[in-house]
Amino acid sequence: MGRNRATLADVARRAGLSKTAASMVLNGREGTRLSAEAHQRVFAAAEELGYRPNLAARSLRTRKTATIAFVSDIVATTRFAGDLIRGALDAARERDHVLLITETQGDATFEQYAIEAVLDRQVDGVIYAAMATRRLTVPPAILGGPVVLLNATSSDGLPSVLPDDERAGLSVASALLELGHRDAIALIGRNRLKEDDPEVSLAARARLHGIQQALGEADVSLLAECFCTEWLPEHGYAAMRTLLNRSKRPSAIICMNDRLAFGAYQALGEAGLSVPEDISVISFDDDPIAAWLRPSLATTALPHEQMGRRAVELLLDGGVAESPLVPMPLRRRRSLAPPAG
Amino acid sequence: MGRNRATLADVARRAGLSKTAASMVLNGREGTRLSAEAHQRVFAAAEELGYRPNLAARSLRTRKTATIAFVSDIVATTRFAGDLIRGALDAARERDHVLLITETQGDATFEQYAIEAVLDRQVDGVIYAAMATRRLTVPPAILGGPVVLLNATSSDGLPSVLPDDERAGLSVASALLELGHRDAIALIGRNRLKEDDPEVSLAARARLHGIQQALGEADVSLLAECFCTEWLPEHGYAAMRTLLNRSKRPSAIICMNDRLAFGAYQALGEAGLSVPEDISVISFDDDPIAAWLRPSLATTALPHEQMGRRAVELLLDGGVAESPLVPMPLRRRRSLAPPAG
DNA sequence: ATGCTCTGCTAAATCAGTTTAGCGACCACT
DNA sequence: AGTGGTCGCTAAACTGATTTAGCAGAGCAT
Structure with missing residues (x-):
């Protein structure tokens, strides 16, 4: 997959500048003192090479993956699940994020596995979804980062999204x-x-x-x-x-x-x-x-689609959510x- | 998310060995000449620290992410979509892989976006799924790596999975x-x-x-x-x-x-x-x-669940699929x- | 002439792994 | 004593980005 992709070093070389300069220009960093001409050259080089950053490399440094885990007990069985996911997908796309979806099937072993799998991939946050509206206990492992409960609540005081x-x-x-x-x-x-x-x-x-x-x-x-x-x-x-x-x-x-x-x-x-x-x-x-x-x-x-959307908004925009009820x-x-x- | 995770260097230090040794032991490398005692110490250290590798770092080097993209036109609308995804999810889990799910909504712009998003994340392969069984043309951008068509065929001779x-x-x-x-x-x-x-x-x-x-x-x-x-x-x-x-x-x-x-x-x-x-x-x-x-x-x-499963098997096990028909x-x-x- | 600041840019460290090349100790053999 | 091979292990390079620290040169004041 994606062999021969141009790297930042390639862009920098073509622009006749350093990787540092190229990185700063492409990230639109404020306060840099790079000339207008340098900007031009970097953009042109990136364009010509069809440069796209390698997100694995970036996230190694920044600890951000622009990826959200969507962990649910059951994705199939009800046709509503699709709407929940679709809403989340839409909201995620609008924020340049992507969804890593896993299913626990209500099984503790699978759940453990699913959570390790997503944490190993350094996701930026977890949406923990239940297919039937209910109260649940979230596995402590995911509490290290942002979590939003979708179609569920817990006693941990975690933000949640529920139908009214x-x-x-x-x-x-x-x-x-x-x-x-x-x-x-x-x-x-x-x-x-x-x-x-x-x-x-x-x-x-x-x-x-x-x-x-x-x-x-x-x-x-x-x-x-x-x-x-x-x-x-x-x-x-x-x-x-x-x-x-x-x-x-x-x-x-x-x-x-x-x-x-x-x-x-x-x-x-x-x-x-x-x-x-x-x-x-x-x-x-x-x-x-x-x-x-x-x-x-x-x-x-x-309102499943709405709910999926709200969950992502809550997770990424950190909104205080007047009310969890949709x-x-x-x-x-x-x-x-x-x-x- | 996942702050304070132990790194390989931590494990190596605790085991009193080098990163190299720790890496080799944990990956079960053959032909290494590390002593049984070294193995012991590494395993013990990893266990005690609750070590889990950072997959972003690993995939930077190995160019493998253990992640598959599931790109479909529409995930919602039919309750079958869930089954397709569930089958794929199951098969992926069995192979220690995870699914990155995106939706194109049949829109060319979204599709372009979805494909860039998954390629940027260095996925190991793409399952390109249609919700209604049909023939389609896959975007050339994904042809750089393994692709399997799910519930669809194309004229590119790509492997596909279809209901009979x-x-x-x-x-x-x-x-x-x-x-x-x-x-x-x-x-x-x-x-x-x-x-x-x-x-x-x-x-x-x-x-x-x-x-x-x-x-x-x-x-x-x-x-x-x-x-x-x-x-x-x-x-x-x-x-x-x-x-x-x-x-x-x-x-x-x-x-x-x-x-x-x-x-x-x-x-x-x-x-x-x-x-x-x-x-x-x-x-x-x-x-x-x-x-x-x-x-x-x-x-x-x-047989949507079967189909989802077969698609992953085809993608990862590279099977030659006697017939695409399920x-x-x-x-x-x-x-x-x-x-x- | 000297010191200071500002401009425009870069070298190098860093993230956390994998992998290549090779080192020192020990033994056997001539 | 010198040579060669094996064993058990490690230093350092490498992946592709971001970020910190700082350098060279110009302009200006003293």
Whole structure:
């Protein structure tokens, strides 16, 4: 790779100046007393030789690599990961940085390995990302330099970037209240494990709080709450069927995520009920599937791209981040209507 | 990041030996005549100091960085990208390498930038990946070193890794034939642009060929073919509705991808038809949605993780790759049944 | 004539490794 | 005693940049 690249010494020689002079000119150093003509010559030589600095050599001296490590537990499995990475990539490029990506797969050995690998390469900072919003403990090895937590928090007081799930819960419930739903709102996706263990999820509890707060303020209580062991379509399907067997049919359903809502749609379709005429449905995440459903599913979007971007900004610009919370915009779609009758 | 790391000189001093000796011992050099005791002392010193080599310094001398560039047009947008990256990440880790990921967004300026960024960092090789299987032209700048094309080919004769869409087409059609479907098989997703322009897609044409070959051998011809401008659920929905308005109802549908099949399911549900009793459905990709559908959708899996892995293997192990094609396994699921009646 | 400052530039050290060339001690052989 | 070979190890060069310290010459005042 890159054999025969011109070095700084080549540039200096061609310009008839010293390496020192060439280095200073190319780095735009202030306060140097090099003549305008010297500048000219260096630039010309660099241009002609197609000179590009060898960053390995530079970083040996400066201890800067213009490289950020993106260490995450799981990059695949969810299509959101790509957005997180893309946002980070964009922000990094704008700052002339590049991303070294590793995955720990939630395995301690891999994590150890990943961290050594990036530290050995002298990265300028680490973005430690979780694919499910949660609390975690960062490996002490990376604390020697800048770290930002992405989609996670820790007790170390490290800067972090999180989606604002509580406000999302609030807006989801409010959307239904505004339409006139009151006494027949059901919730699908309660889950003790997710709600009680912040190392599993922060989203479940926050979303629930938001929903409860909005409903409480309107003096409304839920018609029913369905517990689900996981937030997958099959669980949403089962929950919806249970709900439909009850004496009073709900006028609106809140699902804790879009996959549950997908399952709920399936059960509603089988029961011959239509959304939103018979039942409104609203949810969280804005998985691409939400827009593909018929009718399209109203939901609150996880701002993954924004979050990835913020993480890099926080890491490199050292911003103090007013708040770690990134808003989750409400996507109003066809699955919402006022209650029937 | 990583301040106060012990250097090789520290290790050598503690072992009471020279840097040369320490370097040789730690690199396990053959043919050196250093005593067993010297080995002991170096290993002990390295261990005690928690020594880790500075890879920037090493690669300055050796011109090896143990880093691979993963340059792709688009990392987000499809949930498959994650799998491609994960496979590459795994294979890279097994070989003590790490991935520098960049995205070009199909933009020439970004691409130029991305390539300079990775070449400046002296990567050992480049994986040039496309998110949709297609033919492309690689930027000449990266040809100075090893390159592997992932999910793409080019006219440069570069090694590449591709999914075997033609065989997938073959197995999809064969699966239907085996079940007894013959004169009422319809195809959703024909698309001239994708089929005719290899820079847009190689998959469409290959899948079609495979299907046609299998049907041809069985002396069967398609009942109908629906053209779709894109392969999104809405197009599958529309196509399916069109098909249902014809005089003869199909006994089986082949969709060119799972998203189209998702749309077809929606239209079938609305029409009160059930899968697979009334109509069988089979498709391509194995998007996670395929398993979530009710009934679960039979499809052929894009082996993205395998492909990512193969690309790294090809790049680092220099394998001659018997064939660039990675098999797409058939996932038999509930959407298949013999024709009714 | 001497000393001082300013200008425009460069030699050399430095970063942390790898690699080449070779040194001193010891032994065996003539 | 002199020569040659092996053993066990090291000094120094090298990679390609940045950075520190300082040099030569011009201009000016004393």
